[in-house]
Amino acid sequence: MKPARIVITGVGLxxxxxxxxxxxxxxxxxxxxxxERMEIRYMGQQLAGVCHYDPLRHQTKKxxxxxxxxxxxxxxxxxxAVKDSGLDWAKQAKDRVGIYIGCTEHGNVETENEIYNIxxxxxxxxxxxxxxxxxxxxxxxxxxxxxxxGVTGPAYTIGAACAAGxxxxxxxxxxxxxxxxxxxxxxxxxxxxxxxxIFAGFKSQNALASHEDxxxxxxxxxxxxxxxxxxxxxxxYTLERLEDAQARGAKIYAEIAGYHVNSDASDYVLPxxxxxxxxxxxxLQRAGLKASDIHIVNTHATATPLGDIQECEAxxxxxxxxxxxxxxxxxxxxxxxxxxxAGALELAxxxxxxxxxxxxxxxxxxxxxxxxxxxxxxLNQPRKVEKVDTILxxxxxxxxxxxxxxxxxxxx
Amino acid sequence: MTKDECKKVVTDxxxxxxxxxxxxxxxxDVRLRDQLQLDSMDFLDIVMELRxxxxxxxxxxxxxxxxxxxxxxxxxxxxxNALSAKS
Numbered sequence: 143m144k145p146a147r148i149v150i151t152g153v154g155l156x157x158x159x160x161x162x163x164x165x166x167x168x169x170x171x172x173x174x175x176x177x178e179r180m181e182i183r184y185m186g187q188q189l190a191g192v193c194h195y196d197p198l199r200h201q202t203k204k205x206x207x208x209x210x211x212x213x214x215x216x217x218x219x220x221x222x223a224v225k226d227s228g229l230d231w232a233k234q235a236k237d238r239v240g241i242y243i244g245c246t247e248h249g250n251v252e253t254e255n256e257i258y259n260i261x262x263x264x265x266x267x268x269x270x271x272x273x274x275x276x277x278x279x280x281x282x283x284x285x286x287x288x289x290x291x292g293v294t295g296p297a298y299t300i301g302a303a304c305a306a307g308x309x310x311x312x313x314x315x316x317x318x319x320x321x322x323x324x325x326x327x328x329x330x331x332x333x334x335x336x337x338x339x340i341f342a343g344f345k346s347q348n349a350l351a352s353h354e355d356x357x358x359x360x361x362x363x364x365x366x367x368x369x370x371x372x373x374x375x376x377x378x379y380t381l382e383r384l385e386d387a388q389a390r391g392a393k394i395y396a397e398i399a400g401y402h403v404n405s406d407a408s409d410y411v412l413p414x415x416x417x418x419x420x421x422x423x424x425x426l427q428r429a430g431l432k433a434s435d436i437h438i439v440n441t442h443a444t445a446t447p448l449g450d451i452q453e454c455e456a457x458x459x460x461x462x463x464x465x466x467x468x469x470x471x472x473x474x475x476x477x478x479x480x481x482x483x484a485g486a487l488e489l490a491x492x493x494x495x496x497x498x499x500x501x502x503x504x505x506x507x508x509x510x511x512x513x514x515x516x517x518x519x520x521l522n523q524p525r526k527v528e529k530v531d532t533i534l535x536x537x538x539x540x541x542x543x544x545x546x547x548x549x550x551x552x553x554x
Numbered sequence: 555m556t557k558d559e560c561k562k563v564v565t566d567x568x569x570x571x572x573x574x575x576x577x578x579x580x581x582x583d584v585r586l587r588d589q590l591q592l593d594s595m596d597f598l599d600i601v602m603e604l605r606x607x608x609x610x611x612x613x614x615x616x617x618x619x620x621x622x623x624x625x626x627x628x629x630x631x632x633x634x635n636a637l638s639a640k641s
Contacts, residue, residue, distance in 0.1 A: 203573035208595070269606060272598045 148315045149387050149552060150395040152229070152380035153490050154222025156215060158191030158373050158477045162222070166487075167494045170502035171524050175357040175476045177371050183258065183338045189351060189359045190335040191373025191478035201290065210252060210277050211333035213286030215376035215483075216243055220287045220327045227380040228392060229325070231291075240323035241284045241297035242314045243378070244306025244330030246481035246539070248299065249278035250337040283331050295323050303539025304442070305403070306330045307377065307485030308547045312401045314381045324386060329486035331376035340372055340481075347411070349446050351478075360479075361506035362443035362450050362472045363514035363521075370444045371478030377486035395493050396549040399532065400429025406542025413449050418456035418544050422536065425546035426460075434465040435532055436548070438501055439518075440488050441472045442536040444479050451513045453536065463517055469527060470518045472504040485537030485545065495530040496551050555634040557627035563608065563634075564600070564626045568592075571599040582623035604630070609637060 153163045159176030160166030169176070180190040197206045197214045200221040206214060220241065224231055256270055263269040276282065281298045288297035296317075302309040307330030314328035334340045344350040351369040353359035360371040387394055402424035406414035426433060439457060443450040461468055473488040474480075480487050495501055503520045510521065531551045538544045555563075561582060568590070569577055575590050586592055600620060604610040610633050612620065619629035 204571075204591075207571070207573060263606075269602070272595060272602065 145319045147384035148318050148381055148398040149384050150379050150398070150549065151382050151387050151392040152223040152227025153377070153395065153493070154219040154224070154226060155375070155377040155487060155490055156193040156195040156218055157375045157377070157480065157487050158193055161193070161195040163490055163494070166491055170473065170476060170491050171500065173503070173505050173522070175360070175505065177356040177359055177373070177478050179356055180335060182341050183254070185338055185341055188341050189353070189356050189371050191371060191375065191480060192335060193374050205290065208273060209286050210282055211336050211374070212245065212248055212283040212331050215331045215333065215374065216283040216287040216378065217290045219329065219331065219376040219378035220291055223327060223378045223380050224291070229380065234325065236292050237294045238324040239293045239295045240314065240317050240326045241287050241293055242310050242317065242326060242328040243284045243287070243299045244302055244308070244310035244482045244486065245280070245283060245299045246303050246306055246332055246334065247301070248280055248282055250339050251333055252277040254337050254339060287327070302543050302545070303541060304479065304481055304484055305537040305539040305543045305545040306482040307487065308401070308535060308537040308545035309403065310486060311379065311381065311398070311547055312403060312545065315398050315401065318381060318383055324382070326381040327378050328381055329376070329378040330482040330484070332374050332481035332483045334372055334481045335374045344370055344372065351445060358506050360445055360475050360477070362441070362445040362475055363504060363511055363519065364507045365509040365511045367445040367447060367450065367511070369446055373478035373480045375477065375480035375483040375487050377483055377490050379486070394552040396496065396533070397552045399431065399548040399550040400425045401545070401547045402428060403543070403545045406544065408542055411540055413452040413538055414542060415452045415456040415459070417542065418453060418536070418538060419459040421544040421546045422456065422460045422534070425534070425548050429548045429550070431532065431548065433461045434467065436461070436465070436468050436534045437527065437530045438492055438495060438533045439468060439470045440492050440533065440535045441470060442484070442538045443472050444474055450511070453538070454514045454516055457516055461518070465518065467529060468518045469501040469520050469525060470516050471501055471520045473502070475505045475507070485535060485547070489533065489535045489547065489549065492533050492535070495533065499527055499530055501525045501527055501530070555631055555638070557631050560627045560631040560634060561623045564623060564630070567600055567603040567607070571596050571603070580623065585621050586623070608634065610634065
């Protein structure tokens with residue numbers, strides 16, 4: 143039996159350079175980056191991708207006070223996605239809705255905050271917050287969204303390092319096909335900039351970006367790239383089975399064409415281009431597509447000296463020189479690395495290409511690293527193209543988790 | 555500290571933990587939970603803030619004493635005064 147066709151019917155997002163798909167896309171086409179300086183506890187000013195959405199648009203002040211940043215971002219994105227989908231939320235069967243949110247990590251922010259808090263009281267743990275456990279459980283972001291939206295179906299997070307955004311969509315596709323739910327709210331979120339640990343960790347790895355101009359700090363594929371800009375963000379979609387979407391006359395952004403998830407099983411942090419290439423090939427196979435059928439490849443590249451080369455090696459192995467209609471870009475050059483949100487946000491930034499036949503570029507490439515000089519790379523200026531029917535989105539993460547998601551133009 | 559001053563201390567804490575609520579019409583003799591959207595975690599917030607801001611300890615057995623502003627004042631004012639007498 144052929145699996146049910148799954149379509150994207152709504153998008154809600156907050157990125158360091160936009161709080162809606164329209165604003166985000168416009169800034170990607172106009173070369174507007176969203177990286178700024180931010181005070182990080184114990185570390186002083188660091189470069190970060192900061193979101194500037196209004197939490198009170200969908201939350202009470204008390205919800206913001208009690209909840210987490212990841213929960214707030216989830217609520218904002220989920221509410222915006224539902225609104226965008228045109229679903230009649232009041233009439234929606236809430237027990238048939240699933241919330242599947244990818245996260246790189248969760249709980250570090252609250253734990254750091256509480257340790258800092260009790261340090262002001264001579265480390266007496268009677269001053270430790272009673273909110274610590276509900277704030278730090280791994281399902282927190284999805285749970286907060288379920289509370290806010292009144293969703294009584296399954297709501298949980300998917301921990302998959304920086305591959306997590308894609309995993310949210312992939313898992314939702316699987317659950318819709320299994321008939322577990324009728325509507326999925328899915329994607330990824332990140333609150334990482336509110337923990338000093340991630341900055342200090344990358345710094346100790348010599349993988350934290352620095353640049354005198356924050357907007358030029360995230361520079362995948364450029365010779366002078368020197369690491370990751372840590373960012374927060376979120377992007378959640380509404381996914382439905384095609385028949386359900388059509389029955390209500392929904393607007394359809396794209397159809398899920400294929401996906402694959404695998405593991406390197408080779409290192410804690412170093413990527414493995416052989417496994418990455420396997421992941422891309424397997425997703426193509428599942429989608430019934432050849433490499434040359436892909437029109438946009440959105441890379442994961444985070445601007446680490448080695449990681450970018452490794453991914454380029456994997457892409458070269460799959461796409462080679464024989465894919466003249468394949469255009470390759472990168473979104474982190476604008477917004478830094480949104481961690482668990484990265485895959486979901488980066489896909490969203492490319493979806494409008496189905497309509498405007500324009501590929502947003504990778505910015506900040508002043509001096510292309512020859513090791514990253516892939517054919518089809520779109521650099522610094524948007525490219526008008528003949529055809530965009532397919533988008534392939536790579537997201538990879540620590541401990542060697544790889545994910546590739548392919549979406550295609552919806553054709554009846 | 556007078557009982558009215560004590561009520562002000564408690565109201566200031568509630569203003570922070572229930573920021574969406576209008577406290578201008580709060581009736582001192584009516585249970586707080588009957589007038590405000592407060593749950594058990596919020597009450598723990600009141601206890602925590604009394605501890606953090608004022609060094610006042612409220613044992614679990616005495617939580618019922620925090621039911622209304624009036625009962626808060628009855629229970630807490632002597633504690634505040636005992637504390638200031640010590641210091």
